[in-house]
Amino acid sequence: MLKELLLQFIVSLLPVFAFQLWSHKEHGWKGMPVFMGIFCGASMLLCMLSTSSVLGYDVDFRLIPYLIGSLYGGVPTLVVLTIIYVAVRIPMLDSSWETVSFIMLLVVFIPLVLLSVRPFSRASALYKERKGLLLMSVFMLYFVISMVGFIGYSDVSWSFIMVVSLIVAVLATLTATWLSIFMIESVKEKQLLYDEVKRVSANYHNEAVKLQQFIDETSFGVIVVDHEGRITHFNEMAKKLFFLHSEYTSAMQILGSSFPEVFQIGQEDACVKLLIQALDGEKVSLVPFVNGETMLLLTTISLRTSLNDKNAGAALIAQDVTEIHHLQNEVGRMERLSLVGQMAASITHEIRNPMAVIRGFVQLIQERSEKNQGEYFQIIIDELDRANMIISDFLSLAQNRVLKMEPTSLHAVIHELIPLLMADANLRGQTIEVNLDKHVPLIMLNDREIKQLLLNIARNGMEAMGDNGTLRINTVSFGEKIELRISDQGVGISQDQMKHLFEPFFSTKTQGTGLGLPLCLSIAERHNGRIDVESEEGEGTTFVVTFFLVKEQAEVPDFAI
Template sequence: MLKETLIQFIISLMPVFAFQLWHNRERSWSGIPAFLTIVSCISMVFCMLVSVRLNGYDLNFRMVPLVIGTLYGGPYAMFGLISIYICFRIPNIDNFFELSILVIFILSYIPAMLLIMKSFQRARRESKQRIAILSLGAFVILYYITSLAYLIIYDLPLLDNLIFTSLLQMVGSIAAVWVSVFIIESLKENRQLHFDLKRISVNHRREVEKLQQFIDETAFAVMLVNHHGRITHLNEMGYRLFHAQSNIHERDEIVGKYFTAFFHSTHQETDIKLLREALKGNNTQLETVVEDGRTLVKNAFPIRQMPDGLIITGAAIIAQDVSELFLLRSEVDRMERLSLVGQMAASITHEIRNPMAVIRGFVQLLKERSPDNQQQYYHIIIEELDRANSIISDFLSLAQNRALTMEMGSLHDIILELSPLLDADANMRGQTIELELCDYIPLLLLNNKEIKQLLLNLARNGMEAMGDKGVLKLQTNYSEEKERIELRIQDRGVGIPQEQMKRLFEPFFTTKTRGTGLGLPLCLSIAERHNGKIEVESTEGEGTTFIVSFNRKTA
């Protein structure tokens, strides 16, 4: 009898063994309820087929897979299992009383399981074990009570062997349910822990990759070392800044070396000192050093094990090339000083014009009252005063940032208006002016006075660069696709040397004997105020072309 009971116990645990095989294949939980239902159905059928019958009473563990399959499979699984249970139970019914017992069991089992099913699926493992044991115990007790009534009604003897086997079956069924729920829930928890660990590992790997990419792509030079002082990582910028003076130049050989072996003890003493301090747990101050003409800012800090931060696991040194920043800062300081000087000079020069006007007036008066042999001296004085006044006017135009009155106008109209003046100036020099204006040019938002000044300055520069019989060409172009208007002023002079090209628009830079160096900077300032730009093309010995372009989208 014990042998048959042990076989029944093992068969009732078939869903657990099958679930473990399913679980080991790393399948998702979505298919497990249906799988458990099928295996529980097979286990229940085997339990019923190998049951022991004493005095008309079937002794088996069929209730274990029935309860397990119902609790884990859900309502559909329960109805399927009950149907199979009925199909295999009816052929073994001998009388009406046994049929009544079956009906009472089914009518009590279905609503009871429907009530506790949701609570079971939401409960923790200990609660699930308790619910499963109580459910099974209740139905087993109900079954035994009805079976006892059956024995009494049909006056069948209550054998000691039957009592012992029934108690053994009850204890075995409860133990089987407890073991089944325990193993299934343990495997589920292990699977969940496995998934959580895998998810955390994936997230950790992604965060490490992000951090790695950030370190590699940052503009800072970064070197990481472990607590032993071995280099664990060196980004691209770090390789560029550190390896030039180091002892090791091959990048593949750097990782794994001691930083003291990598850095040169003389040229990179600061780096060694910073990392040593960081490995001692000290935060270092910013160090500014100059290496190979570059200004570098360096800092090192310890890397601590979280959350307490008491254990030093490594250190990092960070360096940044701030050469351009230093140059920019010095340039900004210089520009601020120049701006201040310019503002002061503009105020001073504005006040100089008044006494100069008085001087010019009295010189003209003296000129009229002087003899003819002295007229040339007064002429020179007045000419120089006018030249000084012109320089002051150009300087004020360049220094002041006043608001302009803009109106829609045509560049062609301004060129044609200035054409007689330019022709007269060219005739005095023995030169000619050629106009090549495009058929159509749209209106521009411009300041008529300033555009005239720009055109006169560039045209006279071209004339002064040519000798007799020189030709100055003024040409306009309009690109509808780019919505850009171009004014080209081309001379056939000596050209501009390449070394002077980049300094053309610097204030006070000039190659003329009597030049001020303010004409071209003033032209550039006018062009920029009209949202334009000036480009220069020049070939020594052939001539120079100034290209003034205006973009109608922003003009």
């Protein structure tokens, strides 16, 4: 009989062994009810088919797979196993005592298991072991009572072998129950640990990929080395900024190389020294490095492990600050020029007063002098007026005064200036053509400054043309902007001159001051506009003054055509 009990013990553990193999297939836990139903049902059938008989009373381990399958498979598995158990057990009932015991088992044990399924699934591993042993202990108590009652009912005396067999059967059943739960929970715990390791590994890989993407896409040059000084990460910008040796051209050559070997002479001292300091644990350092016209800002970072704060390597970061350095110099230069401009504006303003006095006395002397000397005095007066005009243009350009602007028709300003421009054109033998868009809206203007802009550009065009030339003035509306186009048929402007056209004191005319166009640009910018120039040598020039409108201005029509 002991041999049969050993066989029963092994067969009852069949679902556990199968579960260990199944768990390595990485199915997860979605198929647990089906798996437990199949293997626990098979194990239960094998136990019932290989049962041992004690004086006609069946003794086997069939309830071990039944209990394990029900607890781990849930209510559906419990129902299936119960149907299988009842269907197979009923034909095997040989006596009225077994029938009564079977009915009592269905009434007591199965509802007890049903009530334990849901708490069992949410419990800890230790609680599951205790719960399983408790349920099986209840059944073993019932089994012992039934066995004792059956022996008494059969009027058979107890033997030593029967007592030993009964004790072995009870201990083996409890041991198999505990061992089944323990092994299943151990496998589940290992699987959970394995899943956690996979998740952490995936997160680590994702973080490493994001770090490499950041290093690759950043505008800084980055080189990362490990605690042994070997390069583990770098980006293409590092190859451009650090001037590595020519033989280090590919990632395979750079990665794993010792960092002192990769730098060219010139950067070697600074970069290598900084990385050595970082590997020694020194704090972040910012060091400017100049190589020809390129200026770099070098930064080193000492990398430490999070667990024991040991040295894990270092990072060298290079930022190209050449443009920033140039901009800082340019800002400083512009500030100095602004200060000089303010001083010059103050000085020129003060010069106008003595010049006015000089002009007055020259006129007085002219009246008292001989007539044959009048042309000399007129030359003095003309030059004084010319100097005063230069001062006025300079002050208009230098002063940043607040303008008073009103909704005004651009066409009204043009119409006011047309007679004056026509008179100048007639004296030169030229003509003027005006073509104005009927849909140009009202815009915020300072009419005095717009007149000055229009006169300067129109007269420049007239001076650039010979006799019989034509000056064209057009306006075009594009919804959110208005273009004022002034075209001449002059000699045009070369590309070299175009680059300096709006620089103060640059002029293509022998008698020009070089302040007219800069003043026009300043006026356009104060009116939320810009000036573009289209020119070809020998074919003429077109100045395009663009005014950008806000939404409210674009919706107001211009009826003053």
